[in-house]
Amino acid sequence: MKISERIETEILDVEGLDAIIVTDPYNFRYLSGSDSEGALLLTRESLYLITDSRYTLAAKKAASPAGFQVIEYTAQKPLKKNIATILKSEGLSAVGYEDGNLTVSEFKKYTEVLNGLTLHPLGDKLDMMRAVKTKEEIICLEKAESIGDIAFKNILPYIKPGVTELELTARIEFEMKMNGAEGLSFDTIVASGINSAIPHHRPCEKKIEKGDFVTMDFGCIYHGYCSDMTRTVVVGKASDEQKKVYSTVLAAQLAGLNALKPGVSGAQVDAVARTIIDEAGYKGKFGHGLGHGVGLFIHEDPRLSPSERRLMKAGYIETVEPGIYIEGFGGVRIEDMCVVTEDGCRSLAHSSKELIEL
Ligand code: ZN
Ligand code: ZN
Numbered sequence: 487m488k489i490s491e492r493i494e495t496e497i498l499d500v501e502g503l504d505a506i507i508v509t510d511p512y513n514f515r516y517l518s519g520s521d522s523e524g525a526l527l528l529t530r531e532s533l534y535l536i537t538d539s540r541y542t543l544a545a546k547k548a549a550s551p552a553g554f555q556v557i558e559y560t561a562q563k564p565l566k567k568n569i570a571t572i573l574k575s576e577g578l579s580a581v582g583y584e585d586g587n588l589t590v591s592e593f594k595k596y597t598e599v600l601n602g603l604t605l606h607p608l609g610d611k612l613d614m615m616r617a618v619k620t621k622e623e624i625i626c627l628e629k630a631e632s633i634g635d636i637a638f639k640n641i642l643p644y645i646k647p648g649v650t651e652l653e654l655t656a657r658i659e660f661e662m663k664m665n666g667a668e669g670l671s672f673d674t675i676v677a678s679g680i681n682s683a684i685p686h687h688r689p690c691e692k693k694i695e696k697g698d699f700v701t702m703d704f705g706c707i708y709h710g711y712c713s714d715m716t717r718t719v720v721v722g723k724a725s726d727e728q729k730k731v732y733s734t735v736l737a738a739q740l741a742g743l744n745a746l747k748p749g750v751s752g753a754q755v756d757a758v759a760r761t762i763i764d765e766a767g768y769k770g771k772f773g774h775g776l777g778h779g780v781g782l783f784i785h786e787d788p789r790l791s792p793s794e795r796r797l798m799k800a801g802y803i804e805t806v807e808p809g810i811y812i813e814g815f816g817g818v819r820i821e822d823m824c825v826v827t828e829d830g831c832r833s834l835a836h837s838s839k840e841l842i843e844l
Contacts, residue, residue, distance in 0.1 A: 489552055493528045496568050497582065497611055504578035505529040507569060507596070510587040512783040513542070513612045513758070515710060520548035524559070527569050529578060566599040573603060582608045608821050613787055617779060618801035624825055625709060627780065627803055629666070630713035631834040632708050637661035638717055638837045645719060645844050647696050651676040651689035658704050667706030671713060671784045675703040682718070682816040685774055685809060695772050698720040705784065712784045714805050716821035717833045719842040722829060731768070731810050732841045735818045738762040738808040742776055745826060746804060746827040746831040752776075752794025759808045760792075768810045777805040780823055802826040803834075 508526035522541030527534040660804035677687035679698040703716040730827030742759035756776040788796040807821030822835040
């Protein structure tokens with residue numbers, strides 16, 4: 487279905503609106519195909535992309551095929567003024583805006599410029615439009631995740647005592663970019679030894695030592711779409727406790743993958759994996775949610791977490807990433823990005839999840 491039809495039937499009709507203003511950069515890109523800055527104004531009759539001269543040409547190329555008219559705003563006639571002029575000339579008054587994206591000060595400016603119009607918060611409406619991925623989107627996400635697989639295979643020989651976390655981080659990022667990544671989907675995490683007990687550790691000058699867990703969480707962008715994967719290895723021979731922690735996280739991850747299917751809530755999938763970790767004696771050592779959606783943005787809704795009531799649908803992309811983190815000892819996380827299918831899910835990552843001892 488065309489974007490204009492989806493906006494009309496899924497948003498304008500349902501919310502009783504005449505138009506919506508789109509300011510979130512990921513919704514902007516999703517709807518228009520352009521990654522320029524500015525705003526979209528979508529009405530029942532027309533699609534407008536309002537940007538400045540830095541982006542006008544690129545925006546015309548990217549968004550014209552979807553039916554957008556590109557308007558260049560200037561210092562004399564700024565962005566919000568253009569929006570007000572169009573709304574007034576078309577006689578439109580009920581306007582949706584992205585309350586999840588606009589700052590309080592930006593919202594105030596909109597209310598001043600759009601004086602007299604009714605502004606209606608859209609909540610997660612546009613975000614949830616993005617949740618079910620098309621075949622074309624899944625191809626990009628799968629390609630992005632496969633670049634991560636190649637990078638992981640290529641960096642294994644470099645993980646050895648004496649190498650710093652920062653050096654390993656640079657190596658992972660280099661491998662992703664040399665294999666087709668156009669950028670990173672988030673700051674790469676390399677956490678070794680006791681640092682691996684910090685889920686979002688910032689890589690530092692610490693040298694990798696024999697006996698360390700090394701957790702690597704990394705992702706790239708391919709044609710705008712993000713990837714996300716985590717693997718944990720041991721440098722040297724794993725201790726019995728390291729093996730127990732690793733095998734518990736792996737069992738939880740496999741159980742999570744097994745539970746992920748249409749019709750179950752994010753909370754239900756989270757609970758299946760969390761129970762395995764709790765019952766193995768690590769209750770309280772898995773502080774974050776089990777996973778999150780991925781698409782044009784790295785952390786999308788819906789999530790796999792104890793508070794997620796929304797039900798899974800075929801075409802969702804979710805990560806499944808349980809972990810155990812023990813202060814003073816270290817931690818393990820294993821993460822695959824998956825597509826929810828008609829009867830289950832399919833992992834887009836193919837790197838081995840057996841414990842690798844280097
Ligand atoms: Zn990750
Ligand atoms: Zn993740």
